[in-house]
Amino acid sequence: STGGAVATPEDHDVEYLTPVSIGTPEQILNLDIDTGSSDLWVFSSETSRSEVKGQTLYDPSNSSTAQKLEGYTWSISYGDGSSSAGEVYLDTVSIGALTVSSQAVEVAQKVSSEFTSDSNNDGLLGLGFGSLNTVQPNAQKTFFDNAMPALDSPVFTADLKAGIPGRYNFGYIDPNAYTGNITYVSVDDSQGFWDWTSPGYAIGSGSFENTTIKGIADTGTSLLLLPSSVVSAYYGKISGAKYDSTQAGYVLPCSPTPPDFAFGVGDDGAAIVLPGKYINYAPTGSSGTTCFGGIQGDSGIGFAIFGDVALKAAFVVFDGGSKTLGWASK
Numbered sequence: 001s002t003g004g005a006v007a008t009p010e011d012h013d014v015e016y017l018t019p020v021s022i023g024t025p026e027q028i029l030n031l032d033i034d035t036g037s038s039d040l041w042v043f044s045s046e047t048s049r050s051e052v053k054g055q056t057l058y059d060p061s062n063s064s065t066a067q068k069l070e071g072y073t074w075s076i077s078y079g080d081g082s083s084s085a086g087e088v089y090l091d092t093v094s095i096g097a098l099t100v101s102s103q104a105v106e107v108a109q110k111v112s113s114e115f116t117s118d119s120n121n122d123g124l125l126g127l128g129f130g131s132l133n134t135v136q137p138n139a140q141k142t143f144f145d146n147a148m149p150a151l152d153s154p155v156f157t158a159d160l161k162a163g164i165p166g167r168y169n170f171g172y173i174d175p176n177a178y179t180g181n182i183t184y185v186s187v188d189d190s191q192g193f194w195d196w197t198s199p200g201y202a203i204g205s206g207s208f209e210n211t212t213i214k215g216i217a218d219t220g221t222s223l224l225l226l227p228s229s230v231v232s233a234y235y236g237k238i239s240g241a242k243y244d245s246t247q248a249g250y251v252l253p254c255s256p257t258p259p260d261f262a263f264g265v266g267d268d269g270a271a272i273v274l275p276g277k278y279i280n281y282a283p284t285g286s287s288g289t290t291c292f293g294g295i296q297g298d299s300g301i302g303f304a305i306f307g308d309v310a311l312k313a314a315f316v317v318f319d320g321g322s323k324t325l326g327w328a329s330k
């Protein structure tokens with residue numbers, strides 16, 4: 001079997017939302033597919049009313065296929081400080097033509113203010129490794145883990161785009177979605193992430209800097225978070241760029257367009273090039289002359305995060321069979 005669905009960017013590509021069908025008859029929620037976590041949780045009829053602001057709610061009592069996992073709970077805190085918690089049902093979940101009949105659907109009873117204020121986001125669908133799942137007393141499998149045995153090929157692909165809809169596909173690699181070759185690299189799943197190591201980077205037309213960058217491919221993080229040495233080298237090339245403590249990040253003049261940023265993939269010289277305009281993440285004020293940088297530091301996290309700013313420059317294969325990541329330009 002195969003499946004897939006569109007991934008539509010919210011403002012500034014801060015996140016990408018994908019329609020996911022849950023229950024019988026189907027209830028369609030727009031979820032943030034997140035390769036950096038492993039819980040599938042949704043706003044629901046059980047979410048406290050004061051914490052709901054416009055989201056679509058999954059109501060298990062309206063699904064003939066919903067089964068409550070009595071005594072099961074979940075609670076998650078994300079690296080950006082947001083959090084949510086609740087109870088657990090099993091129900092039928094589909095992404096396009098791909099259906100998992102007994103998927104753990106974690107219904108939120110509480111969500112933090114960051115989720116409440118994001119009215120278009122109806123929840124997260126985690127595609128990290130199972131060890132990250134927070135359900136107690138027994139961890140639950142991800143949609144991909146449940147689907148994998150039935151898939152034509154044990155893979156899913158992320159084809160995110162700048163400012164326009166892209167796609168997540170399951171079970172096949174679309175040869176029309178990328179250019180050149182796909183370079184596969186090994187993944188360390190010991191922390192539950194799609195964790196890989198880039199051999200280095202280049203700034204604009206500059207020479208390639210060999211420095212290992214270990215980080216995760218994370219569709220659920222907006223920015224590209226890199227070691228401070230790389231980040232200061234990049235912004236050091238841009239007159240007027242500076243670290244702004246009030247913004248808690250590097251800001252830069254929105255024009256002229258900043259230099260491209262390339263990160264290496266594999267040891268054959270392959271690289272993914274981010275056009276400089278991707279680094280103009282969003283204007284910081286009303287004048288539009290200063291932009292918040294799409295590349296920021298990863299200090300305090302312990303690893304780099306190849307978030308949407310990086311992923312939208314590539315076609316990425318998440319191979320659950322060989323536990324490898326495939327990177328291609330497009």
Ligand SMILES: C[C@H](Cc1ccc(C(C)(C)C)cc1)[C@H](NN)c1nnnn1Cc1ccc2c(c1)OCO2
Nearest residue numbers: 034036037078079080082114115118121218220221
């Ligand atoms: C943050 C997202 C998870 C999320 C997504 C969306 C949202 C909102 C809808 C409310 C906007 C909140 C949360 C990420 N997913 N793998 C994640 N989940 N756990 N760690 N990370 C990545 C990380 C880790 C550390 C950091 C960071 C990021 O930004 C700053 O420091």
